[in-house]
Amino acid sequence: MILNYYRVIQLTFLFFISIVRINAQIYSVSDIDSLQTIESKRLLEIGDYNGVVNMEKKLLKRSQELNYTRGEIRGYINLANFLCGLNRNKESFYFLTMADEKLKKFNDAVLTTRLNIIYGKNYQTLGLYKESLISFNKAIRLAYNISDKEDRNQRLNYIYNQKRIVFTARNMLDSVYAMERKLPMNSELYVALAERNLNSKRLDSAEYYLNKALSLHDQTPAESRSEVLMSFGKFHFEKKEYDKALQYYLKSLDATRKIGLKKSEGATYQLIYQVYKKQKNIEKANEYLEKYTVLNDSLTKVERDLLDIPIKKIINENSEKEKNNIYYILVAIISLGIVLFVVLHKMNKNKHKRKDILIMEKERETDILKKKLTSTFDELVQLAIHNDPLFLGKFKEAYPEFYNSLLLQCPTMTSKEFKLCALVRLNFSNKEIAQYDYISIRTVESKKYRLRKKLGLAADIDFNKWIMK
Structure with missing residues (x-):
């Protein structure tokens, strides 16, 4: 009886120690590497942006405690990337600046390539397309210094896709086609081809590419899945199948809200408004038009307040170049x-x-x-x-x-x-x-x-x- 009593005390003590260790997040360097790469990717694919941001902040703090420079820089860059996706550009620029400063004394081709990619994504989000392309082109030059061939090709494909998005926004179709020829087929590219055919009223071709995108559903991140749903909604809208279009738009809206993608949320409000307008449901149409207007005003104000941040960086870069x-x-x-x-x-x-x-x-x-x-x-x-x-x-x-x-x-x-x-x-x-x-x-x-x-x-x-x- 006494032995059992001591056994219970021993097990309780060990359980308590394990809980304390987990809550204290005593990660080793290898733990940090694994979580910042594999676990971050998993969370991103299921659309848990807030979860991955919270995890990265904890890993960043632990990297600083261990004086693990690579983990610290990777943490800054990961946070900048995820915050950019959430339209929290001010915070994203802050972490990019921290990573930039550290990389002046730490030579790593992968990290410097990623740094410039995410600068480009931030500029792209703010409509600064010229600066965005400059950053992406710099990232391409740096990517060729990555020794691992598979990693290098993945980074290059990602940059080509980002440039494709910028060229599309600027209506530079020849450049869009040039980027598409460099890319392997994936869900995002199928959606882009479907959208192009929708705009040209080629509905059969649009449906073909949308089904191709849908076939890659299990391999596609949550953000891309929401874009597929939105494109299916547009497809049914063009076919005047308004009930089906509304179903897809509402599913897409639910996905973007869960992830926290405010720009996509606003775009979906606008599309839902158009459906209700066609259905002559004035009350619902006005409801979603109001939602779109309020959210768009909010995003416009945030972007206007943010514009001085990239401009200051560009000025500082030019000053540094002049000195050097x-x-x-x-x-x-x-x-x-x-x-x-x-x-x-x-x-x-x-x-x-x-x-x-x-x-x-x-x-x-x-x-x-x-x-x-x-x-x-x-x-x-x-x-x-x-x-x-x-x-x-x-x-x-x-x-x-x-x-x-x-x-x-x-x-x-x-x-x-x-x-x-x-x-x-x-x-x-x-x-x-x-x-x-x-x-x-x-x-x-x-x-x-x-x-x-x-x-x-x-x-x-x-x-x-x-x-x-």
Whole structure:
């Protein structure tokens, strides 16, 4: 009896010690390596972004306690990557800066490649496509220093896919096709091909690629699975099968909410709004349009507040390059002076000829621009007339300077107020605005009056003329 009693005490003590060890997270270096690679990948595939962020923070702390530099840097980079996926770019840039500083004294091709990939992803998220491509191209150069061939090829394929996304956003189709030729077929690429066929109304081809993507369901991360569901919704929407489209959109929405992907959530709200609009369910359509508007305003504000972070980094990088390359700059200036003396004489002879060519080129560019502006203006008018939710996004793309100047004048301007300004800019009358927004003319006049006060315009200033300037 006494022996059994002591045995129970011994087992209880051992259980207590094991619990303390787990809670204290006493990880070895090999534990950290395994968790930061295998377990992080598993959590990412099931869409547990918050779980993987919490785990990485604990592993980062343990790496610092062990003075395990590789684990610490990998932790910074992993956190930056996952936070970027959650649109928490400010935190992502913070961890990238920490990793960047550590990598100045720690040479590792894989980590430096990943660092530049995630810088590129952050720039891409913020719409800084030029800076994004610079980072991705730098990552490609660094990836060739990775000794493991399989790892190197995986990194390169990932970068090519990210560049494909950027080129798609910039409508650079030749570059998109070039990246696609470099990539092995996967779920994300099948979805991209399906979307392209949907846009061209080739529904049979779109369905073929969507089924291909669906066949890879078990090998696909949670984020990509939500994109497949969304694309199936678009497919059924094009076929006017609105109930089926709604089912897929709601499944996609549930997936993106669980992961925490705010941009995808907003895009899905917009698509659901369009379905309810087609079904003439005005109450539900307005509900999801409101959800989209609120979330979009929130994301726009966050992105606007974040823009100074990458800009500061770019400026700092340029300053650093200037310090490191000052000797080469001086040599280049002297060499340039010598070459310039020789070249100027030759340039003088061709001056008039070059001037004529430039004038002709400018005239051609002006003609192209006029045609493009006319086409864009007509498209915007039609979107406005049909009260299409895509109107604001298209307008911002067409008139970025107008949008930015309004934000500088009134940073708290809402989407609805900006839409009113956009309609005035497109020369809509009060009567037309009332007609297409389903409100009274008096309501339009009241909105203009409140907006005048918000913008701080004097009483003698004509609101419409001020907008047109």
